[in-house]
Amino acid sequence: MAKIKVPYSKEIWEIEIPDKNLAGILESNAHTYKANKSQEELVNEALDNCIGSKSLEELVHGKKNMVIITSDHTRPVPSKITLPIMLKRIRKINPNIEVTILVSTGFHRPTTREELINKMGKEIVEKETIVNHISTKDEDMTYLGKLPSGGDLKINKLAVETELLIAEGFIEPHFFAGFSGGRKSILPGIASAKTIMANHCSEFIASPYARTGILENNPIHTDMLYAAKKAKLAFILNVVIDSDKRIIKAFAGDSKLAHEAGCKFVSELAGVDNIKTDIVVTTNGGYPLDQNVYQSVKGMTAAEACCKKDGVIIMISACNDGHGGKSFYDNLANTSSPKEVLEKVLKIPRNETMPDQWEFQILARILDNFKVILVTNSMDPQMVKNMHMDHAYTFNEALEKAFKLKGNDAKITVIPDGVSVIVH
Incomplete structure (x- = not known):
């Protein structure tokens, strides 16, 4: 047996x-993959070796305010590790910068305080400014034009009005976007309900390219990439986790290039x-x-x-x-x-x-x-x-x-x- x-x-x-x-x-090899460094070391290593962009420290220098997009309660992003590291680096360079943490709920319900504490830790929840994105609140959105699909691109105005927009997340296979992470922090993460609806239309979902592990010719991914560019998503920190939700690899830098590097790593690990x-x-x-x-x-x-x-x-x-x-x-x-x-x-x-x-x-x-x-x-x-x-x-x-x-x-x-x- x-x-x-x-x-x-x-x-x-x-x-x-x-x-x-x-x-x-x-089984994905992510479950047996052994990183030779601690979770904190992996995150710092990624932040020290940015892919296709300036470092986080260079980006925050001289800025008055910034928004960090983070995932909601439905995503096992280990924010207890990633957020303290990023915030420490940010405030070492720019101690007075105003930081808003925007929870990318997409079309989900708002994340509760208890869930935030479970995800980020009590200290961050009590000390930082944290805002739940609510996709159905039209008054909180800003129009940024049309998506390649023809739908209206509207995202949370906090992300549009800030001087610097960055995001954290994790990369795993995704059943119609190809992979999670990267551009998904914007669409659907902080997009309006109507924008999410247009991107997730039946025509796109029925596409043979809207499948797990596929980015090329994926119409949903194309919309998402465009949204991230229009939102001026300047920087991402994306991690890969094992079955114990522990970080085994991290990627930081340009929202497209760092994400693609992460997707390549996941594809090699997860393919069966x-x-x-x-x-x-x-x-x-x-x-x-x-x-x-x-x-x-x-x-x-x-x-x-x-x-x-x-x-x-x-x-x-x-x-x-x-x-x-x-x-x-x-x-x-x-x-x-x-x-x-x-x-x-x-x-x-x-x-x-x-x-x-x-x-x-x-x-x-x-x-x-x-x-x-x-x-x-x-x-x-x-x-x-x-x-x-x-x-x-x-x-x-x-x-x-x-x-x-x-x-x-x-x-x-x-x-x-x-x-x-x-x-x-």
């Missing part, structure tokens, strides 16, 4: 799969060879990414790449926060089938994109081809079923259901962290 450890919320579960059924385990099977087990990497179904779609896309047509995806995700979005939920629950969702969404014009449309479009695409069993002991089973998925309280219960559908001899692929791999 094979015993495999997988993340579930803040726990580690050990699941068992019969040896005769296990076809393979797909496809093993096609009838049953695929995946997760969303544990907390904080597995708090809801909305985010868990990401982990499902890794399984989608490995699962045979009409196969079964077992998604292990706590989803203690429920579905994660009313529009996301309603557009699935209020339809007779995933196919109906897809037919409906592909008729929606770019500038009429609905909230969470991209997420329910991708989930509907997965559900139209595969049976999904969601393993959670924290979410209402009826809510899961309303979204056209099956529910299981435990992995063993889900595996039993999968075997009933595909037979006791069905082969299984396991992806312990579905958001960390790029399936070739």
Whole structure:
């Protein structure tokens, strides 16, 4: 019997799969990659060796104010390490500079004080000026012209009006933007809801280039790059983390060039060879990414790449926060089938994109081809079923259901962290 450890919320579960059924385990090498320096040393090394730009110290010299964009509660950016290092460097050169930390919530809910403390540490939360971006507050936005896609580019005016705009984040495979990090701090990070809608339109989501690990010809990425340039994002610090959320590499400098260097590193680490099977087990990497179904779609896309047509995806995700979005939920629950969702969404014009449309479009695409069993002991089973998925309280219960559908001899692929791999 094979015993495999997988993340579930803040726990580690050990699941068992019969040896005769296990076809393979797909893991990013980020999980076994050993950095030869401490997390702090890696961050400082990146800041000392900027890619394609002046150093952070040179950029802050003589400035009166600046904005640091940071990720929200749904992203495991280790800000407790990165922010103190950056702030120390900034104030050593310019002790009187006014610093505003802008939380890039994108289309998510605002990050709570408790979540901020958990992410940044109590000292920073109590001493620094921190603002949650709220994408639906039009009065907080500034118009910067049209995106390549034709949508209006509006971003948080704090970022536009500041003398220096920088961002921190992390780079991992992303299920339609190719990779996270870099330009995503601007779009969707601090963009208006309408701008996010246009960028995440059904036409772009349906593009074969809007997939994990792909930047070239990706229409969503093209819009994002343009937004970062128009916003004058002057500098980024992006890190790569392992399964324990520890920094294993850092990249700093020009928002495009440093990000591309980071993406190359992640691509080499995260690439795995496809093993096609009838049953695929995946997760969303544990907390904080597995708090809801909305985010868990990401982990499902890794399984989608490995699962045979009409196969079964077992998604292990706590989803203690429920579905994660009313529009996301309603557009699935209020339809007779995933196919109906897809037919409906592909008729929606770019500038009429609905909230969470991209997420329910991708989930509907997965559900139209595969049976999904969601393993959670924290979410209402009826809510899961309303979204056209099956529910299981435990992995063993889900595996039993999968075997009933595909037979006791069905082969299984396991992806312990579905958001960390790029399936070739």
